[in-house]
Amino acid sequence: MHTESWQSVGPSLDECIKCNICTSYCPVASVTDLFPGPKYAGPQSQRFRENGQPHSPDHSVDYCSGCRVCNEVCPTGVKIAEINARARAHMAAEEGIPLRNRLLGRNELLGKVGSIAPPLANFGLHNQLSRVLADKVFGIAQDSKLPRWPKGGTFGKWVKKTQDQRLKSDKKVVYYHGCGTMYYEPFIGQATVAVLEHNGYEVIVPPQNCCGLPLLSNGEFDEAEKYHDNNVNKLVGYARDGFDIIGTTPSCTLTLKEEAPELLDKHDADSTDLKMAVWDIFEWIRERWEEGDFRTDFRPINMILPYHAPCQYRAHRVGKPALEILQLIPELDVRESCARCCGSAGTYGYKKEKHLIAMAVGKELFDFVAVQGPGVTMTASDTETCRWQIELGTGLPSRHPIEIVAAAYGLYNLESRQLTN
Amino acid sequence: MHKLQTEVLVIGGGATGTGVVWDAALRGFKTILVERRDLTHGTTGRFHGLLHSGGRYAVKDPHGAEECIRENQILRKTHAHCIEDTSGFFVVTPEDEGDDYPEKFVAGCNAVGIPCSEIPVAEALRREPLLNPRISRVFEVPDGSADGFLAAHATVNAARVAGAQIMTYHEVDELIVEERSGERHVVGARVHNVVTGEHIVIYADIIVNAAGAWSGKLAAMAGAEVVILPSKGTMVAMNHRLVNTVINRCKMPSDGDILVPSHTVCIIGTTSVTVPNPEPLRIEPWEVQKMLDEGEKIVPGFSKARVLRAWAGVRPLFQETYTGGGRDVTRKLALLDHSQREGIKGFLTITGGKWTTFRLMAEATVDTICEHLGTQRPCTTATTPVPGAEQGNYWVGHRLHDVEEQRLQGDLICECELVTRTMLENAVQRNPALTLDDLRRDVRLGKGPCQGGFCTYRAVGILNEMESAGNWNHDMLDESADTMQWNAAHLQSPAHNLTRDVTAGNGKGHSAESPTVFNPNLLLRDFLQERWKGVTPVLWGRQLKQERLDELIYLSLMNIDHLPDDELASPVTDFYNFDTTPGPFEPEPKKVG
């Protein structure tokens, strides 16, 4: 247990003036009584949760989805989501972690295993019987949208296979692809490489592992720390050498930048150097664009595109750079969602007891997409679990903004999700 | 005029008085307690809640230390539910190094039987991560954290069950002194109900002066001299617990060297300043500063943490003026038999002491009463747990746990301290209450970060609805069976306060003859002012921001400064209304003696 981190929430809880703005904006509290709201579960309950208690006094904090909308709206700067994450870790340390949560926390491992024999794994995971079993035995919601392993193999395999075709350049960036791109959506990585190379950057794809967020949000702090340490070891050299490390999944980059260092009390030089080198891809592109170093030779894309900036993206507090870049594409009518959260919030929506809550939370977003009219054929969002959730809720395909940009360069087919050359 | 006859009349509703009434009732005496305000209004309601192990006195006052550890072990059984078993550390900070106090301390503890063990600093820091990492030694002793409000209620509850009568908001106007064959006898007291104005004469065989800091004044009514030097002690409560163990500095006792976790807060105390009167007590800026400075030595960063509130209590320091060889029980607590001292019969004064030894003080007092009344009845309080003790020690998370277990989140009135509507309604129905301040003591209403910002209005709204339904018990003499069965232990426990329909109206509370001072606007104003009283000495930073939100609510939104009835006052309105704003910073005055 990270005792120090447990205590270090103190200064932040002292900021709470009990105004309940967070409770009023919390997407989970607005649809269920099972979560008593961020103020209640966070700074308020924290005064009753201290070391040396007979047992964790409360468990409803487990219904916090970790979306961080509370942090975003709090007028006094209480780090509510962090208080909740720590309370959950405390509970996990005390009471153990259900097997289901251990599974969901290890998406990297699952990704690896499935990638050995994708068709078999897909059948194994997606057939009716196993979904029923997963629901009944593990509590993985039967109706949630689980990823599929692609036929063509992992992103790593593609990088290796195409290494001779990759651009070599003095301008280099390091790509942190994360588990989703590695095992389930290699095309996101392909689109990213295409966009970066189009702008004259050589893309380095170093060994890396899961950022540890699923473990953090399931309260497995010790395990998450191992993942984080591994990443620091593997990546900090690049950071020291002055490379920007860019990622396409905002929740992963958020973890490397802030969540892991904060929650795990990793304030050493290595973690900090890595933190300061990590960028969300559009945060990075926006900087290049502002410096005049980003190509805008876009072909028009004539469509209405509802775009949702994931809650975990907003937690970066860098605005909505993907939206700003998408708006540069001719004829693309980007509609900005003000919905608070899609509901999935990482692994939250996969849990049987939370799936309906996740869908109810997502309704605000699904309704937003619906009112954009029948002409809408796809949506866009930055995080894979959000896209899967939006697809589940709207029945429309959802794309990463980098796919849209790659398509606007003429490098990528949005339908087939394949590079065009 | 109403007349009552009793064997024992106890004056004063603090720890001492409630202890005496409990002991006397258990020994079968017909007993009445009168208190001019609510129970624990005085010093008992204003201490830092430390259940002493005796460690603090181990070097300076071995006898006192021995009493503490013995009483500590007794109260853990008789008042278990009023105690949190926090344990206690005596720490040697860098400022405390350089003498042999730690050795003396250990020897002192061993001599009087205080369990004391030195633990590794690393172990102490693991348990208390915010503790100053530069401490060099740590000793663990069985200190605890006590809820003096609940304990008084529980003690009185036990006394009631044994037949005692408790009359709060009854002030003594006069002691009735008669001459009998050349001797002066105190035979009774004239009191009045400060709410209704009703006058009552209470005749008693013996009268116990347990008026604490006011006992000199009361003794004077009998023609006796009791010199009390009121010594003000200022305490500062922080917004949340910085430690979960009582932390004492391992050095000769002085100002600001104890940090006590108490429910959701921690309290640092105290200063010690002789004052002319027990109230009003102004808190000087240097006192607050000193507490923060001393806190900083225990927990680095202390002075940057959010301060919730400050208050002061008075230690009734007894100064012996009588040289005729009295029979003081100890040097610390003073039981004065005025028949021996001044030849005034039927009148005892019990004063001094500390909360931890209140039961012992009561025992000594009632032993003397037995002597006076010519009867031998053994004391049983040490072996008779009060109702509720069977619940065991409380723990800080219990309300959070209860609220979640019973799904009472929607019922919360005071969200900071997790007070439910039903807790409030029960407290009002079962326990006489005049102001929201009384309910604060009963259920912790308004004691959290927002200091009444949200709950004042809600509580007033609810009480007003109860009043309309005839459900607020205003009768200070109510001794109905219902009240007697009411277990004071339930006051603070959401789990024991599950929703009942109070709007049906039992009508017993409010009879046509008993005039009521109920006025919602007055309640609002009084409680907001009461909270203001305690925050002004520490109003800066986050607490100032909070206060401004409270202003927005009560001025801009509610407009309560322009409500009707602004001429009304309650018997305690004046008590809240004195200038508590910080004066210019003056350094601490030099201590005399």
Add this chain to the structure above:
Amino acid sequence: MLDLVVIGAGLSGLMAAYTAAQSGLTVRVINKGLGSMHWGAGTVDVLGYAPDAPEKPVQHPFTALANLVVQYPDHPYGLLSSDEIRAGLASFVALTEEIGLPYRGSAESDQNLFLPSPAGAARPVYLAPEAQSAGDLSRSEPMLIVGFKGMRDFFPDLIVQNLAKQGHQARSAFLPLSLVTDRIDANTVHLAEALDDLERRTRLGHELKKLVKIGERIGLPAILGMNDHSVVIADLERLSGVPVFEIPTLPPSVPGIRLYKALRSRLLELGVRIEAGMEVVSAEMTARHNGTPGSIQSVISATSARPYKHRAHNYLLATGGILGGGFNSDHTGHVWETIFDLPLTVPQDRSMWFASGFLSPTGHPIFHGGVVVNDVFQPVDGGKLIFSNLWVAGNILANADPILERSLEGSAIVTGIAAGKAIANL
């Protein structure tokens, strides 16, 4: 580069952003979190109690304002002419019409409305959302104040009793809370969202009809719909057959949140994004030197990693007072403006911060202090411009206690608009 960065998303910041954006400027609003509008009644108080007569409510705010600025020339209202104040309020009213949340004043022009507070006091208000304005205490219809059993933020008996003491005809009634929600733990926002549901509000309307007598009007807690507010009110009035009005509640303020959300949408249409969760932690600036004012190059907000620089030609500081976080204080008595360390009029000595008594009619000096600006809302030190490209509006301005004098929203709106105009007119 942007034309304007507004720091703070309260009424003054949003009105400044709106004014500037309407004039064609590119504007971004950044804010640490949400505030002010979410706490208050959602009304616009212009001047409820004049500082020289705090016990008597102001009837005619513009007459009182004229006196106020003569007596207190440094008052923020003193920076504007009476016409400018009127025009500012009028443009706010027009904006509220546009966004579908119309605000109304007294039928007789220039008068304050008197509306029931949640404690039953008469609140002097200049403009109120349509849904509150029917609570006008000068109207003759008796009031039926309806509450919900178990709701912790609304107490009809208290309101009714206090209204009665002030000579108003009112009675109370209760409905079960289950009529509005199935939840056991719902705050006012959740209740308002529940009444967006057609079936629920229809049920409520039918129940109200059973309770009300002909000729009465119905006062309810301000939970009458969130996104479909106007439809909810219309439905309830149709079903009950009488006028229906809202009485504000403890924070969170549903009327305030409605206003915030509607303003946010309107600003988004104008291309102005409110970037919540962006706390400004520092600024790049040059100091005043040799008679030349300094200037701001960027303001820097905290992100998950590296600082985020916001560059603009101009900056508007609308961070509010002590409550909004515009200035902060510590136990040594130090008070500071949190972003640019602008000079404050607040006494740097705790012994001078407070008057005795929570409800002191003179208010507390610390809440009266703030930033001094010139007549175009630029901060000055001893009359000299501090930064060439910094403006200040709202409750951070010195020489008024807007909560005490009940000018909170009015002064925020008119100073915000004025600052926005000053920037647009550069």
